[in-house]
Amino acid sequence: MDSLAKLLLQCAILTAFLVNSPLTKVEGSFDESTSLPEFTALVDWIRSHEGGFVDDRLAVLSIPLDNSNSTFYRGVFTTGVVHPGERLCYIPWATIIGPRGFRPEFDAPLVDTAFHLSHELKYGETSPFAPYLKVIGQQQITNPSSWSLSGRALFQQMIGDVLPPHHFDRHVEWFVQHYGMNSDLMKAFFWVSNRAMQADTGNQWLLVPLVDQYNHHSDDGKVNTARFASRGNGFEVIATKFVQAGSELYTKYWGDYTHFFFEEFGFVEEYPQRWEFDLRHVGGSVLEVRLSPIQNATNPKQFHLEWFTDTPDIASMDIMKRELIRLQEFERVYLKDLDSYHSVPKTEKDLILGYHRALMTALDQVVVAASAGERSEEEECIAEMAVTCLGESRRKLSP
Known part of the structure; x- marks a missing residue:
């Protein structure tokens, strides 16, 4: 690869890092004034049931993601030091919304639980689950399948027919x-x-008060709790690591891939991120990678890329580079003027933007890593042409 092509690619990567850096929580923002009052009533309700236990050190907080105080992040924090093996909460079965046989003939556990929730919502304040229903009613549903028609259409246009998640609106x-x-x-x-x-x-899906506020983290080093459930006996959370006062308590959701978590739960997970790009339907292969930030790197946005599949073939790299260019075009046409899309709710716009950033970074890293690998003379020639084209396209697409 000649020096010009290398420079163009490096500039493209650096631009993506500077423009598309994710939001981070403001340090020192832990404050009792940000605690959410509706959770005080929820904790009292949980404790009022036999066996119900919530450690006094737990607090559900809403903290700013940036200095503008316009976007907030909700999670479970500890106000005191926590040691491994300590019991953090026990949620009795009587407070959990789960399958209760409302549709016993139906073999979809999610639907059975949904019938139960819908049944309780009709009773509102008179429901025995009223404190939990109040919390549920104040939080948004964020998985893409639940979005507005215009939001789903914009998201589909962004990911196209190649990039994940595929069939995100199947629900x-x-x-x-x-x-x-x-x-x-x-x-x-x-x-x-x-x-x-x-x-x-068993195959049961449960809405568990308080426990459903624990956020997911993909880094096993930061996951500091474990969840245990037993039918008819309740749901328990145990600390698995030493946790400093003021720290967030994380758990790990089921699933493996960043695009899966976005599709099912409506959030972009923090790094490390694992991606699977299945390109077989467009003439490529399956690419699976994990992106981990390099600790103590001079550039805080440097990543280590780990391959779980063979190094990409020429066809797959050509597809990835085309998709990278297409995402850049999407950013130029749509994302720079998101405010004009009045039919798309702001929450959906923010989620689309966040996923676009993560997807761009992943594709950038795959392209630069594969381009740096050993290639035959023919492969190197094709790679140089593609990267030069990428650089030229980005210059043309710049405003």
Whole structure:
């Protein structure tokens, strides 16, 4: 690869890092004034049931993601030091919304739990689950399948036919096919599909108060809690690591890939991120990588890329480079003027932007890593042409 092509690629990568850096929580923002009052009532309700336990050190907080105080991040924190093996909470079965046989003939556990939630929502303040329902009603459902038609259309245009997640709207399509446009049940179904967790015994999906506020982290070194569930006996969270006062408590959700978490739960996970690009339907191969930030690097946005599949073939790299250019074009045409898309709710715009940033970074890293690998003379020639084209395209697309 000649020096010009290398320079163009390096500039493209650096631009993506500077423009597309993810939001980070403001240091020192832990403050009791940010605690959420509705969770005080929820904790009291949990404790009022036999066996219900919530450690006094736990607090559900809403903290700013940046200095503008316009975007907030919610999570479970500890106000005191926590040691491995300590019990953090025990949620009795009587407070958990799960399958109760509302549709015993139906073999979809998510739907059974959704029927239960919908049933309780009709009772509102008179429901025995009222404190939990109040919390549920204040939080948004964020998985793409639940978005507005205009939001889903914009997201589909962004990912195209090649990039993941594929068939992200399958939940809403399946629901409409079986139940039509039942808005109350659909809302309950989306909430269950977005927030429910699976019990460790049997195929049950449960809405577990307080525990559903623990955020996911993909870094095993930062995951500091474990969750245990037993049918009819409740749900328990145990600390697995030493945790400093003021730190967030993390768990690990089921699933492996960054695009899977976005599709199912509606968030872009923090690094490390694992991606699978299945390009077989467009003439390529399956590429699977993990991106981990390099600690103590001069450039804080440097990553270590680990391959879980063979180094990409020429066809796959050509596809990835085309997709990288297409995402840059999408950013120029759509993302720079998101405010003009009045039919797309702001939350959906923010999520699309965040996923676009993560996807751009992943593709950038795959392209630069594969281009740096050993190639035949023919492969190197093709790679140089593609990278030069990428640089030229980005210059043309710049405003």
